Amino acid sequence: QVQLVESxxxxxxxxxxxxxxxxxxxxxxxxxxxxxxxQAPGKExxxxxxxSWNGDSTIYADSVKGRFTISRDNAKNTVYLQMNSLKPxxxxxxxxxxxxxxxxxxxxxxxxxxxxxxxxxxxx
Numbered sequence: 001q002v003q004l005v006e007s008x009x010x011x012x013x014x015x016x017x018x019x020x021x022x023x024x025x026x027x028x029x030x031x032x033x034x035x036x037x038x039q040a041p042g043k044e045x046x047x048x049x050x051x052s053w054n055g056d057s058t059i060y061a062d063s064v065k066g067r068f069t070i071s072r073d074n075a076k077n078t079v080y081l082q083m084n085s086l087k088p089x090x091x092x093x094x095x096x097x098x099x100x101x102x103x104x105x106x107x108x109x110x111x112x113x114x115x116x117x118x119x120x121x122x123x124x
Contacts, residue, residue, distance in 0.1 A: 002026035002113040004096045009118030012086055016122070020081040022096030022115055030054070030074040033099035035111060036081045038092035038120075045095070047106040049081060059106050064090075086122045093117040 008020040020036070035050040049060045049070040058070055069082040079096060097111035104110040 002098060004098060004113060004115035006094065006096050006115045006118040009094060009120045011121045011123065014086060014088055014122055014124050016086050017082070017084045018086065018120060020083065020094055020096075020118060020120075022079045022081075024077045024079070024096075024098060027098070027113075029077040029098075031102065033102060033104040033110070034070075034072060034079040035097045035099060035104055035106065036070060036079075037095045037097060037108070038090075039095070039117075040092040043092075045108065047108070048094070050099070050104045050106045050110075051079065052104075053102040057103060059104075061106075083120070086120075088122045088124045090120060091122050092120060094120050 003025045005023045036048040039045040051058050051070045067085045072079045095117045096115040098113040099110045100112050
């Protein structure tokens with residue numbers, strides 16, 4: 001059974017930083033792309049970033065490009081999201097997801113397993 005467990009969320013002031021982690025178990029972590037999505041209250045879940053199975057390819061949403069960095073450590077079965085220069089509009093529940101293949105273009109249907117989410121709140 002695949003499990004994804006996010007951590008690292010919290011409350012931060014605008015301009016601050018947070019690093020999210022997602023620990024995976026239950027399948028060969030290094031064989032699949034990983035992604036981060038987020039969902040704000042009253043809004044649909046949206047793509048944030050994705051990283052390929054070996055880390056050689058990353059894609060970001062325009063809204064986070066230049067501020068967020070996705071990375072992975074296959075030896076630790078963990079994917080990270082470093083978030084800098086946070087804005088109040090980044091406030092959301094952030095979800096880690098495991099893709100169905102080596103690469104993903106960031107579409108929700110590319111992913112078959114999801115974590116429970118971690119809350120990120122950015123105060124102005």
